[in-house]
Amino acid sequence: MDEAAVSSLAARLADAGITRLGRSLAVRHVDAGSCGGCEISLAGAVALRAGLTRYGITLVDDPREADVLLITGVVTTTMADAVTRTLGAMAPPRFVVAVGDCAVDGGVFKGAPTVLGGAERIVPVDLLIAGCPPSPGRIIAGLVALLEANAAPVAAARRSSRIEPHA
Amino acid sequence: MNPALDVAIASAAPPGTAVMLDAATWRSLAAGDARLGFVGLFVSGGRVHALFTDGSAPLLLATELIANAYPSIATGFPQAAWFERLAFDQTGATAEGATDRRPAIAQGAAGTDAAWPRFIETAGEGFYQIGAGPVAGRIASPVHRRFSMGRFSMGRFSMGCFSTDDTRILRLEHRLGYAHRGIAGLMRGKSPRVAARFAARIAGDATVAHAVAFARAAEAASGAVAPPRAVALRAIMVAVERMTADLAALAAAVAAAGDARFATLLGQAREQSAVALGEAFGHRLMMDIVVPGGLALDLRGDAVASLLAALDRASLVVRAFAWGRVRRDLGPAAGIAQARARSIRALAASVRADLAVVPEGIIAAALPAGTGTALGAAESARGMVYHWIDLLDGQIRDCVAIDPSARLLPALEAGVVGLDPQAAAVLIACYGLSVGAIDG
């Protein structure tokens, strides 16, 4: 299901996203305090045949090369500094994507004393991809949508990406 | 020979209830005991508890704190050192006689934690340190690793003729606490049913193991028994989760060794399992399916075929593997990798067999509001996960989760000594530890 949904985005990407930015999209991932579940989806998004690579989206080590900061996990008090510093090392235009309920609004950890909450508590967020965890297909679709919209307003992104997490 | 300890151990019944030791007998643990495998240590309710296995059954020993202190057992059981540090961070109880008093997961407020990390300084010409994290690697883990590098020869550190070619890792230290969400604190005061959502989010790659261990502890403390169908399905879920975590660790290890093609095949097999599990149990990681009392959702019969296909794919991928080359590429991690590959095939076969004999019936029993303490365990790809619970009238007074990551970390730190950074990266990946599970 994921592979099919994502394949249908390939054509749209070809005329919109990649050409608009003029190159592939480089993503720097930061785990702000996750359980590791969202990383399993992220790894799946890389490994899938119709995965990120096919859309010219790659994970990179060096934040200075990155267009997108992809944040997973609830922002703990101990990781907040590293997250903002990583964003600070990125050159504009730069986008921030919060992946998973924890990064979207704190998820089940919302209000806990040792966490700050979702990524928006410390950095401006351009796109929210909800789910606990979101499937690889939703991560791919979200990043592709970001390419297309270039700088999607958070409100619009939230409407299109918010799907109730597994209850 | 330790007669007092022997008597105490013999009195352990039923398994999982704490055996109270007097101060002298507890102190004698500092001499070690070859029969006991250390699992974890924690402080709760004015007592310090040490959890061991005697090979088959868990053994929980405890003693009263005196002036919020207890004798350290780290000389007898070196893996206890980290847990003693953690207990101090969490409760302020001190381990008397402990030599390592660094914080375990506690970090100062941002910008003011200059006292941290107290990495041991590497002195001398030609020695240097490499720091990595908490944002490092393409898919980052929130941990800081500090490698002390230098020339390594014949088990001795040679000061002369320094060249970068033969520099090796002399020491690896982890700075932890970045992923600390305070999960035990969030579970306290809640019913086991509500708290299960937090237990399921300690570690995404062992969510079933933690959920089952927690549910078993809660059921034992409440006098509840999960129905046979739930028990059978839990065993299947535990086995599939182990298989997928083995696939992921293997994929990460071969990726670190530079074999991108094989890593992709393993990653795809792992992803196919996640998709099949989504169809079968309604969640790709089976999160929130196991609850105290049984299961929240039943297996979907029409998804069994996809699950079987995913098991076959996993077996096929590891079988097609050129093990001669892997042994060469993975170096010191090859043994663990091969064990994981064998485990993938064995688990796939056992799940296939178990799926054919799942009994019909209800999937959940009521959980009476119980009072008491109990232990629960379940197997993860890293080893046994344990949960301990203290219930009062159906509410959690205290709870403790012990993931094998915490006791494997010192083994990993010792295992990379003498390796170059590349070989160390492979070994780290192959261990497949969860930082979130250590930080809690």
Ligand code: SF4
């Ligand atoms: S959103 Fe869910 S899967 Fe992702 S890090 Fe949070 S708890 Fe884990």
